[in-house]
Every structure is written in C-alpha cells, then in structure tokens.
Amino acid sequence: MSGYTPPTPADGFLDPDHPTLFPRLTEAQIGRLAESAETLSLAPGEVVFEQGQREAPLYVVLSGAIDVIDRQPEGDRYFTQCRPGTFAADTSMFTGEPTIARGVAAGETTLLAVPPGALRALVAGSDELGDLLLRTMITRREWLRGQGLGYERLIGRRSSSEAFAIRELLGRNMVPFSWHDVDADAENRALLERLGVGPEECPVLVRTHSVLRRPTLARVADELGLRARVDGRLFDVVVLGAGPAGLAAAVYAASEGLATLVIERFAPGGQAGTSARIENYLGFPTGLSGSELTQRATLQARKFGAVISSAHGGAPSPRPRKTGHVTWRSATARR
Known part of the structure; x- marks a missing residue:
C-alpha cells in the first residue's frame, strides 16, 4: 500500500479547490457530523469506497486526501481529489444507486465516516448544513454527467427490442448511460x-x-439498485405508483416520520415524467420538464427517508395475512 501511485490526472481534472463542488466545512459543521461518525485511519492506496458500492458513507477528510477515480474497461480515469475540510459523497446516498466512482487514500489519511441513515436524518432537518450537503451533491452529480463520468455502457443492435427496452428503463430512471450500436462501431x-x-x-x-x-x-x-431491498421491512404507508401524485403522497407521509414505500411498475414520474415541458405545475411559472420534476420529487421524498422501488410491479398478496397488515411481495405495510 505504501507504494501507491495514483493514475495520471485525466483531461479536465476537476480543481479540488472548486468553491461550489468542494465547499470547505467549518469546524462547527465538522463537529456536527462527527456526532454520528466513525473515525477511520487509512494507509496510502487503501480503498475508501468502491465503484458500484451501495450505501457508502459520507466521508469528511480530516487529513490526507481521497483520489476519486472512474474505473472503465479502457482504464482508470483519475478526475479529482477530496482534500482536508471537504467531503466525499454523492446523491446515490439518497437514491440507492451504486456509487459511480472509486475513492482511494492518496496518503496517510484520516476520515470521518457518516452512515447514510444518519446523514439522511441530518439533511431532513433542513438546517444550513443539510442544505449545503444536499446542494453540493446535486451539483456534483450534474457535473459528473456533463463530463461523461460513471456512465453505464449499453452495446447492442439498433433493431433489438431487448436493447430498446433496456434503453428505455435506463433513460426513464435517469441512469447515466451511453448507447453503442455494435453494427455501426468497430x-x-x-x-x-x-x-x-x-x-x-x-x-x-x-x-x-x-x-x-x-x-x-x-x-x-x-444490479443498478432501482429495485429497493425491502425484505422483512415493515412500512406505515405503501404508495402504488410514483407519478406526481404518488411522489407527493410519499413526501408528505415521510416528512411526518412515517415509514413509506413507493412501488412503481417501471420508472418514477409516470406519464408526466415523459413530458418535454410542463407549464401548469403549481410553483413553476416558467415551467419545467417532466424529468426535472421527477428528479426533484424523488430526491425530496428520499430526503425524508421514503423508499422508492422501480421496475417492481406491486400487487397485494393473495395469501392469507395477519390482521392489521397487507403484504406486497416481501414488504409489509400496516393497515
């Protein structure tokens, strides 16, 4: 581990001192995060988080640094570094998606590791720190997509109905991916x-x-974490359908502290999610796209702890059940 040498920085290497993507936390903010964190000491080259990992903690860098790397079949792309006073985290902590990059200790490194559950509870409080963390994570995800980082690669034939179905699933669920026609690209x-x-x-x-x-x-x-892992969990509220009404119900229920599960047949947003522009939605006088509405609503619901499961058709179990409960597959809801 001590002989670790990071890959060559990629073209467009992100400045670790970027004020928006790497805001410096104050001592008071770090102290607040430390209340629910574990302190970790890592050797150079030790993996902090793996690309594709689910439920990774938020890491605050106290000393040392984290090299952030996009691993692809063609080779690693070293695209930025998290330095002392900054944090490593992404919206995948709220969406259940796998992380889209790998983090490696650049030297002798000390970190605070904040579990996802504790972070979601902090952000749901909507205080200044929670707003800063969530705003930064959203901005980072937009930057990553703009740079083509962390994309899934789908290769197939344009005429294939199987490929078309997968493309629609990825697109509707806002999974970053690139499409490649095997017949047109050597x-x-x-x-x-x-x-x-x-x-x-x-x-x-x-x-x-x-x-x-x-x-x-x-x-x-x-594989992509679109279907929530809910085996054995008991929910206060189960919402069937993640259109605008279903997502609104999830936000209101979860914000009141109710354990909430949203089951969607294919992808959040419903028919509205496919709209190029929605002009008559309350609170948006200039309009917004269906994908924007879906992204904001799902993130807001998950911010309060709602679980959203896509490509997971739900129907009440026909089997007998205990009084007071209704079972959907392996998730249980109170009556």
Missing part, C-alpha cells in the same frame, strides 16, 4: 472481443465490475 466490436462476448449475446451492459449478457429488465434493475 471499436465496440473490438471491446466485446476483449471481454469475450459474442454478438449473439447482445445486448450487453458493460459495468465497472461486471458484464451483463442479454440481461432481463429485472436483472438490470437489481
């Missing part, structure tokens, strides 16, 4: 050969740590 055919994948196994979803050959929609949803 580079992608070469990549498939290197991965040992034949054209007959397309569509293929190429991820950092795995290659999914002709995956079902359910497999893709499970």
Whole structure:
C-alpha cells in the first residue's frame, strides 16, 4: 500500500479547490457530523469506497486526501481529489444507486465516516448544513454527467427490442448511460472481443465490475439498485405508483416520520415524467420538464427517508395475512 501511485490526472481534472463542488466545512459543521461518525485511519492506496458500492458513507477528510477515480474497461480515469475540510459523497446516498466512482487514500489519511441513515436524518432537518450537503451533491452529480463520468455502457443492435427496452428503463430512471450500436462501431466490436462476448449475446451492459449478457429488465434493475431491498421491512404507508401524485403522497407521509414505500411498475414520474415541458405545475411559472420534476420529487421524498422501488410491479398478496397488515411481495405495510 505504501507504494501507491495514483493514475495520471485525466483531461479536465476537476480543481479540488472548486468553491461550489468542494465547499470547505467549518469546524462547527465538522463537529456536527462527527456526532454520528466513525473515525477511520487509512494507509496510502487503501480503498475508501468502491465503484458500484451501495450505501457508502459520507466521508469528511480530516487529513490526507481521497483520489476519486472512474474505473472503465479502457482504464482508470483519475478526475479529482477530496482534500482536508471537504467531503466525499454523492446523491446515490439518497437514491440507492451504486456509487459511480472509486475513492482511494492518496496518503496517510484520516476520515470521518457518516452512515447514510444518519446523514439522511441530518439533511431532513433542513438546517444550513443539510442544505449545503444536499446542494453540493446535486451539483456534483450534474457535473459528473456533463463530463461523461460513471456512465453505464449499453452495446447492442439498433433493431433489438431487448436493447430498446433496456434503453428505455435506463433513460426513464435517469441512469447515466451511453448507447453503442455494435453494427455501426468497430471499436465496440473490438471491446466485446476483449471481454469475450459474442454478438449473439447482445445486448450487453458493460459495468465497472461486471458484464451483463442479454440481461432481463429485472436483472438490470437489481444490479443498478432501482429495485429497493425491502425484505422483512415493515412500512406505515405503501404508495402504488410514483407519478406526481404518488411522489407527493410519499413526501408528505415521510416528512411526518412515517415509514413509506413507493412501488412503481417501471420508472418514477409516470406519464408526466415523459413530458418535454410542463407549464401548469403549481410553483413553476416558467415551467419545467417532466424529468426535472421527477428528479426533484424523488430526491425530496428520499430526503425524508421514503423508499422508492422501480421496475417492481406491486400487487397485494393473495395469501392469507395477519390482521392489521397487507403484504406486497416481501414488504409489509400496516393497515
């Protein structure tokens, strides 16, 4: 570990002193986070968080630094560094998605690790610190998408109905991905050969740590964390459908402290989520797109602790159940 050497910084390396993407926390703010955090000491080259990891903590850098790396089949892309007084975290802490980059200790490094549950509770309080953390994470995700970082790569034939269904699932669920037609791009055919994948196994979803050959929609949803892991959990409220009304119900229920589960057949937003522009939505005089509305509403619901599960058709269980409870698959809701 002591001989760790980071990859060469990528073109467009993000300035670690960027005031918006890496705001410096005050001593008081760090003290507030420390109340629910564990202190970690890492050696140079030790992995802080892995790309594709779910439920990763928020890390506050006390000393040392974290190198942030996008791992792809073509090679690692070292695109920024978190330095003392800043924090490493992304909106995946609220959405249940896997993390889209890897973090490695750049030297002898000391961190505060704040568990996702504790962070969500802090942000839900809507104090100054919570607003700063959430605003920074949203801005970072927008920057990452603009740089093409952390994208899933889908390779297939344009005429394939399987590929089209996966493209729609990823797009509607706002998963960053790039589409590549295997028949039109020799580079992608070469990549498939290197991965040992034949054209007959397309569509293929190429991820950092795995290659999914002709995956079902359910497999893709499970791999990307779109389907919540709710086995054995008891909910106060279960909302069927994550259109605007369902998401509003989830926000109101979760903000009152009720354990809330939203089950959506395909993707949050419903029909409104596919609209190019919504002009008659209260509070937005200049209008907004359906995807913007969906993104804001889902993040707001998750901020209060609501669980949203997509590609997870829900129906009441036909089996007998205990009085006072209704069961959806393996999630249980109070009557």
